[in-house]
Amino acid sequence: MKEITAIIRRDKLPATKKALADLGYPSLTIQSVEGRGKQRGAMCAEMDTEMPDSFCSAVKLHPTPSSYALEHTLTKVALYVPKRMLTVVVPDDVVSRLVKEIVKVNKTGKRGDGRIFVSTIESALRLRTGETGGEAII
Amino acid sequence: MKMIRAFIRPEKEQEVVLALEGAGYPSLTKMAVFGRGKQKGLQIGAVHYDELPKTLIMTVVDDADVNSIITIVQDKARTGFIGDGKIFVSPVDNAYTIRTGQEGL
Numbered sequence: 173m174k175e176i177t178a179i180i181r182r183d184k185l186p187a188t189k190k191a192l193a194d195l196g197y198p199s200l201t202i203q204s205v206e207g208r209g210k211q212r213g214a215m216c217a218e219m220d221t222e223m224p225d226s227f228c229s230a231v232k233l234h235p236t237p238s239s240y241a242l243e244h245t246l247t248k249v250a251l252y253v254p255k256r257m258l259t260v261v262v263p264d265d266v267v268s269r270l271v272k273e274i275v276k277v278n279k280t281g282k283r284g285d286g287r288i289f290v291s292t293i294e295s296a297l298r299l300r301t302g303e304t305g306g307e308a309i310i
Numbered sequence: 311m312k313m314i315r316a317f318i319r320p321e322k323e324q325e326v327v328l329a330l331e332g333a334g335y336p337s338l339t340k341m342a343v344f345g346r347g348k349q350k351g352l353q354i355g356a357v358h359y360d361e362l363p364k365t366l367i368m369t370v371v372d373d374a375d376v377n378s379i380i381t382i383v384q385d386k387a388r389t390g391f392i393g394d395g396k397i398f399v400s401p402v403d404n405a406y407t408i409r410t411g412q413e414g415l
Contacts, residue, residue: 210336255339
């Protein structure tokens with residue numbers, strides 16, 4: 173069993189849910205999270221759009237933009253970008269298929285598309301029936 | 311690759327994040343969570359708080375960076391009183407960047 177944790181754009185959630193359901197894995201957990209990546213958050217108000225050129229120059233001038241932003245009390249600063257975190261637990265053999273599908277649906281080619289993590293789950297138990305292992309997640 | 315999940319005091323969050331950023335680990339995901347520990351919540355006079363607000367900071371890093379991140383979080387989030395939180399480390403098999411579809415951090 174593997175756990176796929178995908179951190180994706182908020183507006184891509186319905187499409188991702190539909191894509192997963194079409195593949196036959198409709199069960200998932202959704203969490204509303206905030207995060208940031210290599211760009212250390214977005215320093216503009218348009219969080220889900222492409223970064224302006226001025227952002228890159230600010231990064232070059234100030235190695236830690238968020239501390240810079242805090243010091244200078246920038247009004248349009250966003251240290252974190254709101255995202256949705258999906259967690260699905262699936263059998264080992266479909267992991268690569270699901271990852272490919274999630275990448276396909278969520279890919280816009282711009283920064284902030286998100287990340288997928290795959291980790292191993294040792295056991296699962298369905299509370300209602302007491303089934304364990306693979307039967308519990310189908 | 312390891313996933314580090316640190317449950318810290320909400321008021322220490324900014325300090326921890328800035329310290330991690332300064333050490334070269336800017337990427338993280340955070341969420342507000344509620345929980346309790348060994349002390350079964352908090353008793354203040356007649357009022358019992360069963361679940362206390364915490365911030366969960368989640369980050370995935372290479373194995374070699376785990377120790378330095380734990381040291382930073384411990385250093386910054388520690389007050390010495392109960393309720394400072396916990397850090398959990400778990401293995402991650404793979405990571406993918408959605409923008410490029412590439413494997414790896």
